[in-house]
Each structure stands twice: as structure tokens, then as C-alpha cells.
Amino acid sequence: MRALRFDNRFVRELPGDPEAENHVRPVHGACYSRVQPTPVRSPTLLAWSREVAQILGLDEADVRSAEFARVFGGNALLPGMAPYAACYGGHQFGNWAGQLGDGRAITLGESINARGERWELQLKGAGPTPYSRHADGRAVLRSSLREFLCSEAMHHLGVPTTRALSLVATGEQVVRDMLYDGNPRPEPGAVVCRVAPSFIRFGNFEIFASRGEEALLERLIDFTIARDFPALAAEPAPAARRIRWFEEVCRRTAVLVAHWMRVGFVHGVMNTDNMSILGLTIDYGPYGWVDDFDPDWTPNTTDAGGRRYRFGNQPYIAHWNLWQLANAIHPVVREEAPLERALAAYADIHDAEYRRMMQAKLGLAQWRTGEGDDDGALARLHKLLAAGEVDMTIFFRRLADVDPAVPSLLPFDEAFYDPARRAAVETELLGWLRDHGARVLADGLPAAERRAVMLGANPLYVPRNYLAQQAIDAAENGDSSELETLLEVLRRPYDEQPGRERFAARRPDWARNRPGCSMLSCSS
Ligand code: AMP
Ligand code: MG
Numbered sequence: 001m002r003a004l005r006f007d008n009r010f011v012r013e014l015p016g017d018p019e020a021e022n023h024v025r026p027v028h029g030a031c032y033s034r035v036q037p038t039p040v041r042s043p044t045l046l047a048w049s050r051e052v053a054q055i056l057g058l059d060e061a062d063v064r065s066a067e068f069a070r071v072f073g074g075n076a077l078l079p080g081m082a083p084y085a086a087c088y089g090g091h092q093f094g095n096w097a098g099q100l101g102d103g104r105a106i107t108l109g110e111s112i113n114a115r116g117e118r119w120e121l122q123l124k125g126a127g128p129t130p131y132s133r134h135a136d137g138r139a140v141l142r143s144s145l146r147e148f149l150c151s152e153a154m155h156h157l158g159v160p161t162t163r164a165l166s167l168v169a170t171g172e173q174v175v176r177d178m179l180y181d182g183n184p185r186p187e188p189g190a191v192v193c194r195v196a197p198s199f200i201r202f203g204n205f206e207i208f209a210s211r212g213e214e215a216l217l218e219r220l221i222d223f224t225i226a227r228d229f230p231a232l233a234a235e236p237a238p239a240a241r242r243i244r245w246f247e248e249v250c251r252r253t254a255v256l257v258a259h260w261m262r263v264g265f266v267h268g269v270m271n272t273d274n275m276s277i278l279g280l281t282i283d284y285g286p287y288g289w290v291d292d293f294d295p296d297w298t299p300n301t302t303d304a305g306g307r308r309y310r311f312g313n314q315p316y317i318a319h320w321n322l323w324q325l326a327n328a329i330h331p332v333v334r335e336e337a338p339l340e341r342a343l344a345a346y347a348d349i350h351d352a353e354y355r356r357m358m359q360a361k362l363g364l365a366q367w368r369t370g371e372g373d374d375d376g377a378l379a380r381l382h383k384l385l386a387a388g389e390v391d392m393t394i395f396f397r398r399l400a401d402v403d404p405a406v407p408s409l410l411p412f413d414e415a416f417y418d419p420a421r422r423a424a425v426e427t428e429l430l431g432w433l434r435d436h437g438a439r440v441l442a443d444g445l446p447a448a449e450r451r452a453v454m455l456g457a458n459p460l461y462v463p464r465n466y467l468a469q470q471a472i473d474a475a476e477n478g479d480s481s482e483l484e485t486l487l488e489v490l491r492r493p494y495d496e497q498p499g500r501e502r503f504a505a506r507r508p509d510w511a512r513n514r515p516g517c518s519m520l521s522c523s524s
Contacts, residue, residue: 001062006080006109009227014219016084017130025130026099029213031220032084037106038127042171043073046480047487049152052165052195057113072193073168074126081109085129086199089207090273091324093308099207100273101131104139107199122199125191138174142472142516143524144190145483147284149471151194153463153490154281159259161281162196176523179301179515188476196280198228202325203273209328218332224277243338246329250322250346252279257318258353262361263459264290264392266311268300269522272321286520289464291507292417293385293392301521315350322346360457361396362436363450365443381432388425391415391506396458400451404437414506459493460504465518466511467503
């Protein structure tokens, strides 16, 4: 395999845990612990992303080499790698949970590509670390495949995300109780290599604030700005620099969540340890894709009671999480007002971004507020989509096929799940389409341009839960071709792909209540 070049600033510039032994413990006064991946029985490459390989400067021969599977399965290191697990804490389901940390993620190193970009390579499922608490540090194929597939799909959808280089089967079994119902069973294990400029989370800062380790908190903030936000590093005054940085984190998070709402993605576990400081989608677990439009839907069975992380709540939870980050960094910023202003700006930025995206989804030249406003029309549409159990992706995609002069429900035949629910909203929905048609005609975007804008904002293909589950079922039986095809389709989510219509189909009936398709758990 071709040589990768590493420059491991995180471990070079930040203090590490002096203890070298790999056992579970609280780690104080350190940003990370050095730890080696635990080798697996027979690492075998199941899937890889050619785009990510290319970013890193690897070609197909590199990826298909025996060494690649060994390295990205956790059995070997390349020269220059300096593996570690990061220390972080977090608020889980609204409560401070103390030290969490990379319990099954191990960063191998920061790779510098030919363009000079820094890409951190991180294995997920590579064995225990000092942060593994009561768990084994491993991951099952089911969840690893879901992370691999969805992170690449999100990228192609235009949603900020961590990436995935590879999915490697371990040849070992991992025991999991998938639905936490007392039925543990062995499942095939796998390791994903995920890739991002940085895997730092809100929780990396919160842990030091919670312990009163202010010097370390300050170091980590300044490191993060210098390495990951170079455009802000020029500001010489530390307090002003840190405030600018927090504003930027708020801005990126606002944009991120607006995208999730645009494409129908529900993260499922928006704990502060799962919030990327770069505003990337991170830690794909019991996430889900909205099939029938339902703002109250949560894919995560652990969240079924409170529905904290339901689809429609995500913008508020992101704000709550930023609030926790503001509390954490306050001791080194020492001023409340600018942090509060940034938090208030989050809501404005999110709303503006969301409206910009909805404007494109609806094919409008501008968003009208005030008289006859588009917010009201959108709220009305959302109510109808929920009441009528209408598929979100299909509805918005087919909206481009409606003739604004003669609106009809015909383009939406495939979007309904239940004839009775359809019948209940048909008249009102047609009324909405007529109003929208009139609005569009008055709005004045030329038809071809409008269509192009809409098709560019409304994906045809998304990694629906049942599609991922079918790829998992096949892969567990030794067939990764379904995953390969799905990945291929999801590389061009906005393009019609003749012969691949089945990947754009609404959720079939068998998947309505099947675990993995509608119900997911953190057990992975
Ligand atoms: P998550 O809900 O996946 O974000 O995980 C929350 C915390 O639990 C993080 O600190 C993870 O590293 C840790 N964790 C989750 N699964 C495992 C596992 N199988 N082994 C060790 N730690 C884990
Ligand atoms: Mg996590």
C-alpha cells in the first residue's frame, strides 16, 4: 500500500494520559490516552468509498491489498500512525453523564494529503480503550454498515458529515441484545474507518469545564481554533477569538440541522458527545430516515418514551446542546452577553437557512413573510403530509412534476401509505397545490429553472432504513453486492437512474414495524 503521510497534532500539542496500560478508568488532566487497536481474527474488506480513498491519495490496488484490510481492521499500523482514544464527557438525554470518551473509537492519525489537507482516520469498533466503561469496544456489522453507508450518502446529499473510508469484517462474533429485550445473540463484527478533519465534540470541552480543569479547557479551545478554524486564528485577542469561534460553531450547527430537516434525517441520539465541533453529522447510531412525514417520529427505541430526539425537535435540541457548550466555555471567555447573543443568532441563522432550503424545495424565487406568508403555507403542508401519511421524499421530489397551472394529485400516487389516510386529506391537499401553483406562477421563476432548483433540493434516493436493512441482511449472509449497488445509487441522489427505481420506492409494508427498519436501538 502507498505510504500515507501523518502529522499528529492532537497528540503532539495536547497533554495525554501518562498511564500507558489499557484498562477502564477515569482520566484526569489529559485530552486523550494512547491505545492500540486490538487485532481481530480475519480482517476482510467488505466495502470502501472511492471518493474518500481518492481524497487520501489511495487507489483501488491500495485498498484491495492485504495490508489495507489489516490496517483498517486494526491488526497493523502504518509508519507515522499514533493511535489514541479521546477523553470527553457529555449530556445524554438531557442529563450530565460525566466521562464518556472514545470507548470503541481509536484515532490512528492525522493524514496529510497531496493538497495539504488534514484528515483524521479513526477506527470504530477496534477494541477496548480506557473509556470503554462496561462495554467491549466492538461494533456489529449491522451498525457499522449503517454508519459507512449513511455517512457517504449524506456527503453526496450535500449534508455536512464525517466520511467513511472502509468497512472491514472482523471474522469475529459480537454479542448484542439488539432491542434490549433480554435476547442477546452473536452477530458478525466489523470495523469502520471514518474520516474527518476533526472528531472533536462538544463533550471534549464539557469534560474539562465539569472538572474545573480550566487551563486544559483553554488549551483545547485554542488548539481547536488553530488547527480546525484557521480563518479565526488571526484574531489576536483571546477572548474575542474564542467568542468568534463559538459564533462559528453556532452557525455551522444551525446549517447542519437545517439540512437534516431538508432531507428527512433523524439523528436519534443528539447527546452533546455526539455533536461535532465542526458542525458535521457524527456518530451514526440509531438514526433513521423519515418515510411518512411525521415530526414526532424518533427511530431510537431508547428515546421512544420522551421523544426528545424526534424529527421536529432537532433544531431545539441543537440549540440546547450549544447552550451546554456555552456554559462549558464560559469560564475561559468570562463574558456572558456575547455567548447569549451567539445562541440567539443560532435560531435566526437556522430559520434563515431552513427557509432558504424550503424555498428551493418548493421551487420559489423568494420566501415571502408577512401577508400571505410562505411560513404559513409550509406549516399547512406539513400538517397535511402528516395527517395523510405521505412519504416525505417522494412528495417533495414529485412536486416538480406538478403543473402549477393545472395542479393534480396524480404525481403523488406512490407517496401514500394508507388509502384511508389519503382520502382524508385529498381535497385539502389539492387545495394546497392550487394555492401553491398560483403562488409559483406569480413568483415568476422560469419553469425549467424552477424544476432544476427543485430537483437539486429534493433527493430521489435516500438511504431509507429498509434499504439499509436489506443490505445488512445480504451482507450478514456473505453477500455485499447489495451494499455496493446501494452505495452506487446513493452517489447520485438527485439524478434519475433508469433501472434503479426500486431504490426510490416508499417503505414496503413488511418494513413498517420491523426492527432495523422502523425501530433501532443504541445496541450496536
Ligand atoms: P454513543 O451513544 O454510541 O454515542 O456512545 C456513548 C458512549 O458509549 C461513548 O463514550 C462510546 O464510546 C461508548 N460506547 C458505545 N458502545 C460501546 C462499546 N461497544 N464499547 C465501548 N464503549 C462503547
Ligand atoms: Mg457517541
